[in-house]
Amino acid sequence: MNEMNRVTRYGIVFAIMFMNFFIPTHGIVATTFAAMAESYPNVSASALTYVTAVVNVAQVVASIGAGVLIGRKLKYKTAGIISLLLFTVAGGFPFLMGDGLSFGTLLASRCLFGLGLGAFSPIVNSTIAYLFDKENTRAFMMGAKDVFFSLGATIGNIIAGILCLISWQTTYVFYLFGIIPLVFFVIFYKEPEFVQEAQKEKIKIPKTAFYYLFLLLVVMLLTQFCWNYIAFILTDMGYSSAVIGTIVTCFTVGAVLGGVAYGFCYRFFKNYILFVAMIMVSLSFMIIYGASSSVSTSLLFVFGIGFFLSGFASVMFTAGIPMSLSLTVPASAIAAAMGLFFAFQNFGSFLASPVGQLFFKIVGEDAPMNTIFLFGLVVALLFTVIVFITSTRDAKLAKDQKQELNSL
Template structure:
């Protein structure tokens, strides 16, 4: 931690460091707000230790009739929940530690997939001990921390950006292909996301899968540090592919855990948005640390991935094993009287494809901003500011989705395209306006930082809980395909236009994003959300002793 602080001190001014830590503090406060403002305790899906039997439970199962009445009449149980929190025994650390993710839904009127309050006059049975809402809230706290830790490792490509120049000198045979040190990570994430989603929860436990992925993340990420001068460039790329495989294995599981843990679609959007915020904060910290380490040597900058030890410890001690997708689907079907659904609807893949295309055509504007701005110092500050914008933007997804619902994606996509068109118009030779370029570039990034988590959130609303992990694996693969295809897309556009400079392709790419935004409006218009509802989030679950 002291190393990271010194990095921030050396790389940024005192004011920039203050902004970064203020943002970290606001991240924590925002997550707390998600808890305090919730109308009902969240859905937590893992088992609880029998130690709870020695505690007095404020909401005992003897009150089931009372809660059934609440459900029938749509009453708000927030006051009762708050009372339960006050009465819980706060001083027992052992109790707190084992409160993580109990398999319990406190009795309350549960919102459905469409955001309307469902009125079920019955309660469903699930295995596990009866839990108070305060214990559920503690479990929520413990569940969200490892999820955010996994999200923070997702943006790991840029950790070695600062060492690319010295890497190019160490591997002169690489030439312009030195950029594949970054893009090879995205290539590795594509197959691993699909495989991870297919096997985790079916053949491998979630905890085992995530822990193994983070260990591989640390080992493969740091491996180039031990490479000698005689090693080939191909060996470096191979290590980066393995590293990308590790990142792509763990990242979709953070999304899947969010899907499985939170059945309220508005709350789920908030958590996925917070994940995007931590994604960007992790990127910022690693870029700063990587820049500092690159001053030592190009090999040393790979030591930045030792930061993975922190999420590893958090996951080992705080992540509880969730139910399998098939188990959740079977329980849901039993309680709703419906069938077990485990298929990903085709329309979900259309949304994933739109994500691939938007990312592929937006990335050139981001990647080539250094060709537009006057010098590398300004480029560095603008890119750092962009990362901060992405972090702040993540916390806006919840409120935006609550208002716009399925229209969130098309609004964000069109917003991104229009702002990038204005941005690139001011990047042309003879009409360059630095202030307008930077302002529209940063404000437009709101749309980019919304599109990514909002697509994941849309997938959770279209896909049955029985396919949660597989769907998130595919979503990660499509996302990273867009990242990897950005350079080939830029090359293709330049070839089609006969352009000589990279700045010539920015405006056409931005216009394509506008077109994609319009197509997303059409897609959203044809998407009937109720058609894809499997009842997840509608059934009010309650424990019996």
């Protein structure tokens, strides 16, 4: 791929960045639930939430399955075309069918949509890993794809809100824009050179990779605590929903800037990038817990800083973990590792609810809501120490390897 002409390379990059833009958009249709309820009067409100829930399940299954199959039983280009077709056709299906769509058929189309969407992550991260050999350039692209991810979540919700003013079915027009990366994928995507060799090898993911994946799970769990409980805490402090929305937006701003800055941060911190990110996670919990423990109601700026740091740090991990996997996992297993990355990321977010529920059963249901942030701070500090130890080890290994190469 090093000798690839510039136009082809840019075409591939455009396609995978657009794919990552669409990954967080499966939930934008939640804005249509109230309008959708009028079309399905016999379906309960809780049952309507399956419109997004089935996508989550299908995504995780598809990410693991695609990770195992891509590059071995299934070519990267073939997998990309199939996944984009599923995303575009199944995603836009409710709009194309109009009022005659049964709820069961809607769920089936959403399941197919989720299967297509789930394959995006292993394709995007694996493509960046093999497309960019230079470590610093690869780091920059890992950050860039998370900028597109954050923008997708924000822009997708805005567009969905506008389209829903026409009808709930019109919201699904958004997914028809999947035709854009599909065209670029068909025209420009070139199969990785290592695929033929990878087909002969067994998938071997080193233990170090599972350490990175577990670390991602923990950070996603902690990050989700912020989303799950901040509205309750700020409401109790007397803030309006508009103010809460503004505070939560600080997370998105931090995530976008984190993606932009990741490449530069990696160039400076190298093996210690995850340690620095873990410090930010700890600081965010310290700030949010401190602000929520104060009797003062004039701490919005402090809450904003805490959420900004949380968003910035989370992207340091969603860009940094694939970067670490790309450096530790053999080429034959890179797609499988990236599939697991997506699964661990989503499972970590899911675990925040049962872990939070268990925590309050232990400390008491009448405990102050913000004690969950104190718990998060303790966990974050513990993992900050662990990550410092492993980062120091990795830095020493990298230094020794560099000295060996220089001595040859």
